[in-house]
Amino acid sequence: xxxxxxxxxxxxxxxxxxxxxxxxxxxxxxxxxxxxxxxxxxxxxxxxxxxxxxxxxxxxxxxxxxxxxxxxxxxxxxxxxxxxxxxxxxxxxxxxxxxxxxxxxxxxxxxxxxxxxxxxxxxxxxxxxxxxxxxxxxxxxxxxxxxxxxxxxxxxxxxxxxxxxxxxxxxxxxxxxxxxxxxxxxxxxxxxxxxxxxxxxxxxxxxxxxxxxxxxxxxxxxxxxxxxxxxxxxxxxxxxxxxxxxxxxxxxxxxxxxxxxxxxxxxxxxxxxxxxxxxxxxxxxxxxxxxxxxxxxxxxxx
Numbered sequence: 001x002x003x004x005x006x007x008x009x010x011x012x013x014x015x016x017x018x019x020x021x022x023x024x025x026x027x028x029x030x031x032x033x034x035x036x037x038x039x040x041x042x043x044x045x046x047x048x049x050x051x052x053x054x055x056x057x058x059x060x061x062x063x064x065x066x067x068x069x070x071x072x073x074x075x076x077x078x079x080x081x082x083x084x085x086x087x088x089x090x091x092x093x094x095x096x097x098x099x100x101x102x103x104x105x106x107x108x109x110x111x112x113x114x115x116x117x118x119x120x121x122x123x124x125x126x127x128x129x130x131x132x133x134x135x136x137x138x139x140x141x142x143x144x145x146x147x148x149x150x151x152x153x154x155x156x157x158x159x160x161x162x163x164x165x166x167x168x169x170x171x172x173x174x175x176x177x178x179x180x181x182x183x184x185x186x187x188x189x190x191x192x193x194x195x196x197x198x199x200x201x202x203x204x205x206x207x208x209x210x211x212x213x214x215x216x217x218x219x220x221x222x223x224x225x226x227x228x229x230x231x232x233x234x235x236x237x238x239x240x241x242x243x244x245x246x247x248x249x250x251x252x253x254x255x256x257x258x259x260x261x262x263x264x265x266x267x268x269x270x271x272x273x274x275x276x277x278x279x280x281x282x283x284x285x286x287x288x289x290x291x292x293x294x295x296x297x298x299x300x301x302x
Contacts, residue, residue, distance in 0.1 A: 062092030069288030091122025117272035
């Protein structure tokens with residue numbers, strides 16, 4: 001299996017294009033995106049955020065700008081080949097997520113698979129659940145559905161407010177403390193958070209029941225159970241809790257283990273490492289690229 005070091009060695013041995021339109025890391029990355037397409041015979045689009053490298057820089061979240069990257073990378077593809085969508089993201093806007101999912105469905109129908117080399121949290125998990133199957137390895141993880149409102153966790157806001165109400169009832173002396181915190185909420189903020197959480201549950205339940213489990217008699221029941229399992233983790237444990245492949249299987253999601261196909265696993269992880277090296281060498285916050293080398297790359301703002 002290729003590792004971080006061996007991929008870097010291959011990049012270092014590769015020469016940039018004569019006019020330097022493509023650096024060595026670009027050549028190697030695109031080489032393996034194409035090899036992955038040749039292996040699966042399906043369209044490949046990689047959606048990568050650079051949040052692990054640049055932190056919470058503007059643009060690392062899943063947002064409304066991303067639809068432009070998907071439009072760019074889908075243009076000219078043979079949509080009858082389906083799509084394998086490689087996801088690496090901390091999550092983001094629920095509205096942007098909904099738009100992306102419906103756009104992908106309008107182009108590929110239900111023939112989309114999510115590929116998770118490492119992490120797809122929050123909105124990334126929602127997109128994964130809209131697909132017919134999720135490809136994961138032992139190192140891969142999803143996370144609770146946790147919509148962001150103005151960059152703040154909607155689930156955490158609700159929990160904080162409920163805690164304030166409970167403590168104020170038990171210990172009135174704590175009211176001034178909570179007034180300072182709750183007083184920072186702008187009007188309708190709490191209701192917006194509740195609506196966002198309810199909307200996330202509804203959307204994922206709908207997407208699961210009409211795609212991944214559309215062949216099951218009790219598709220709605222199965223889908224609701226999966227959504228509840230993810231939400232329990234978010235409420236009882238932690239919102240950035242990483243949900244492993246085994247837990248995803250136990251929840252009932254249709255998972256294809258990358259380890260079951262060594263060639264496929266090697267290609268997916270090599271693509272992943274090339275993107276990680278790309279973000280390490282270039283100040284990017286986002287990269288969306290297909291197997292034909294067409295993509296949209298967003299640089300970090302200075």
